Amino acid sequence: MRRIKVKEPITGEQLSLLAQPEDYNGEQGWRIITPDKDSFVILEKEGAWQVVDDEIHPDIISAIGNALRPYARYNSLS
Structure with missing residues (x-):
């Protein structure tokens, strides 16, 4: 499990999420x-x-995806 921080693109609020x-x-x-x-x-x-x-909202998903990109490429579910 990863903790990611993203800036909410509409309000600018910093969000702390688990992935x-x-x-x-x-x-x-x-x-x-x-x-x-x-x-x-x-x-x-x-x-x-x-x-x-x-x-x-697609902008929020894009921000989450950008935060996950370093982990997503090398993650294995096995």
């Missing part, structure tokens, strides 16, 4: 856990990050 690797229907994804314990899964497909189980 946990997760297998989502056979694809490598990340479960993003908010401070109030809500969560959602994101996947990177063809260089773009997508939320698969919720609706989150």
Whole structure:
């Protein structure tokens, strides 16, 4: 599990999130856990990050994806 910090692109607020690797229907994804314990899964497909189980503003997903990029490339679920 990784703690990531992202700047919320709309309000500018600093967000502290937890990111946990997760297998989502056979694809490598990340479960993003908010401070109030809500969560959602994101996947990177063809260089773009997508939320698969919720609706989150695309700029926030982009910021999360940028924070995860150093970990996502080398992470293994096994």
